[in-house]
Amino acid sequence: MRNVTGLQCRECGESYPKRLIHACGLCFGPLDVAYDYAAIAKEVSKESIACGPPTLWRYRKLLPIERDECIIDIGVGFTPLLKADNLARELKLKNIHVKNDSVNPTFSFKDRPSSVAVSKAIEFGSPAVGAASTGNLSGAMAAHAAKARLPCFIFIPEKLEMSKVAQTLAYGAHVIEVTGTYDQANRLATEIALTSNIAFANINVRPYYVEGSKTLVFEVCEQLGWRAPDHIIVPVASGALLHAAWRGLKELEEVGLIDKWDTRITAAQAEGCSPVVQALLKGENEITPVEKPDTTCKSLAIGDPADGYYAIQAVRATKGTGQAPDDKQILDGIKLLAKTEGVFTEPAGGTAVAALKQLVEDGEVERDEEVVLYITGNGLKTQESITPALAKPFKIKPTLEDFKQLVAELQTPGVNWLEGV
Ligand SMILES: Cc1ncc(COP(=O)(O)O)c(C=O)c1O
Numbered sequence: 546m547r548n549v550t551g552l553q554c555r556e557c558g559e560s561y562p563k564r565l566i567h568a569c570g571l572c573f574g575p576l577d578v579a580y581d582y583a584a585i586a587k588e589v590s591k592e593s594i595a596c597g598p599p600t601l602w603r604y605r606k607l608l609p610i611e612r613d614e615c616i617i618d619i620g621v622g623f624t625p626l627l628k629a630d631n632l633a634r635e636l637k638l639k640n641i642h643v644k645n646d647s648v649n650p651t652f653s654f655k656d657r658p659s660s661v662a663v664s665k666a667i668e669f670g671s672p673a674v675g676a677a678s679t680g681n682l683s684g685a686m687a688a689h690a691a692k693a694r695l696p697c698f699i700f701i702p703e704k705l706e707m708s709k710v711a712q713t714l715a716y717g718a719h720v721i722e723v724t725g726t727y728d729q730a731n732r733l734a735t736e737i738a739l740t741s742n743i744a745f746a747n748i749n750v751r752p753y754y755v756e757g758s759k760t761l762v763f764e765v766c767e768q769l770g771w772r773a774p775d776h777i778i779v780p781v782a783s784g785a786l787l788h789a790a791w792r793g794l795k796e797l798e799e800v801g802l803i804d805k806w807d808t809r810i811t812a813a814q815a816e817g818c819s820p821v822v823q824a825l826l827k828g829e830n831e832i833t834p835v836e837k838p839d840t841t842c843k844s845l846a847i848g849d850p851a852d853g854y855y856a857i858q859a860v861r862a863t864k865g866t867g868q869a870p871d872d873k874q875i876l877d878g879i880k881l882l883a884k885t886e887g888v889f890t891e892p893a894g895g896t897a898v899a900a901l902k903q904l905v906e907d908g909e910v911e912r913d914e915e916v917v918l919y920i921t922g923n924g925l926k927t928q929e930s931i932t933p934a935l936a937k938p939f940k941i942k943p944t945l946e947d948f949k950q951l952v953a954e955l956q957t958p959g960v961n962w963l964e965g966v
Pocket residue numbers: 653654655679680681682758780781782783784785786787844845891893894921922
C-alpha cells in the first residue's frame with residue numbers, strides 16, 4: 546500500500562517512519578499519519594467507495610492499515626443519517642440531520658477509532674492493547690480486543706456508569722478503576738504506555754487511533770450525496786473527534802470526493818467540564834485544565850484534553866463556536882431528541898442537542914442552515930443519569946376498569962382513545 550507515507554509532526558512538520566511512536570522528538574508535538582493524497586485521488590472514487598463494505602472500512606484508502614489480514618472488523622460504522630424534521634420544527638429550524646452513531650456495535654462512536662487502533666496494534670505485533678477511558682472507549686476497545694484475542698487493559702476514573710463497566714468486563718477486559726479523575730487515570734496509563742509493550746489506543750497508538758474518528762464526517766458527506774453540511778455540532782472530550790472532523794473534510798476535498806466546503810464546526814461540552822468551550826469563549830488558545838469535573842456527562846469529563854488546543858484551532862478556522870449547556874439542559878436535550886426523533890442518546894448526545902438549542906436562542910444559526918448533530922453514544926448505557934429526570938411508569942391493577950380510569954385522567958379534550966373498547 547502506497548497510501549501512507551509515514552508520520553508527521555503537527556507542529557513542526559518533521560517526518561517520521563511508520564512506527565509505534567506518538568510524539569515529535571524535536572518539539573514534542575503530536576504526530577499525524579501522512580498520506581500520499583495524489584496517489585489516493587487516482588485510486589478512490591464515489592463509485593469505488595459505494596462498492597465497499599457497509600462499515601468504516603469502505604474508506605480503507607484513507608485509513609492507515611497496510612495489511613488487510615490485520616483488520617479487526619466487527620461491523621463498525623455506516624450508521625444512519627436521519628432527517629430530523631420533528632426536532633427541526635421544535636427548534637424553529639428547517640434542516641437538521643442526526644448522525645446516529647449510538648447504534649455502533651458497542652453503542653458509541655468510539656468503535657471507529659478502536660477498530661483502527663486494534664488493527665494497527667496487530668500490525669505492529671503488540672502483545673496487548675489498552676486505553677484510558679471515560680467509559681465508551683473502554684467498551685469499544687474491549688470488544689475489538691476480544692475479537693482480536695488480545696488481552697486488554699482499561700483504566701477508568703471512579704464512579705463511571707454501571708452499564709459501561711459491565712459491558713467492558715463482559716468482553717473480558719482487565720478493568721482498572723483508578724482512584725481519582727480521568728486525567729489521573731490517563732497519566733498512569735501514559736506512564737505504563739511509555740514503559741511497556743502494551744499498545745494504548747489513545748496514547749502510544751494515538752496517531753493511528755484518531756484516524757478512525759474522521760470516518761464519521763466521511764459518512765456524513767457520503768450520505769448527503771458527497772457534500773459537506775453547513776454546520777456540524779460535535780461533543781468534545783479530548784477534542785480528537787472534533788479535530789478529526791476538520792481533517793476529514795480537508796482530506797475529502799484534497800482527494801476530490803467533495804467540492805470546496807464551508808462547514809462551521811461547533812464544540813459542545815458540559816458546563817461542569819468545559820475547558821475547550823471556555824477557552825473559545827474567552828478567545829484564548831491555551832486550555833485552562835478543569836481539575837475536578839462536575840457533570841452528569843461523564844463521557845465528556847476530561848479536564849485536560851490532549852487535543853483541546855487543536856479542537857480550538859479547528860473551531861476557529863471554520864468559524865464555529867462553543868456552547869456549554871448545564872446538566873439540566875443536557876438532560877432536557879436527551880428527552881427532546883428521544884421524543885421528537887425516537888433516538889435515545891446518552892448525555893454526550895444531549896449536550897449536542899442542548900448546544901444547538903442555545904445556538905438558536907443566541908441567534909447563531911440561520912433558519913435554513915443545514916445542521917448535523919453528532920449523536921455519539923447510546924442512552925441505554927447511562928440510565929442512571931436520565932432516570933431521575935423522567936416520569937415514573939403508571940401502575941394499575943390488571944383490569945379494564947383501572948385502565949379506563951387512567952385514560953380518563955390522561956384524555957385530552959376532543960379525542961376519544963377508548964372508542965369501541
Ligand atoms: C459519547 C462520546 N461522545 C463524544 C466524545 C468525545 O470524543 P473525543 O474524546 O474524541 O473528543 C466521547 C469521548 O469519550 C464520547 O464518549
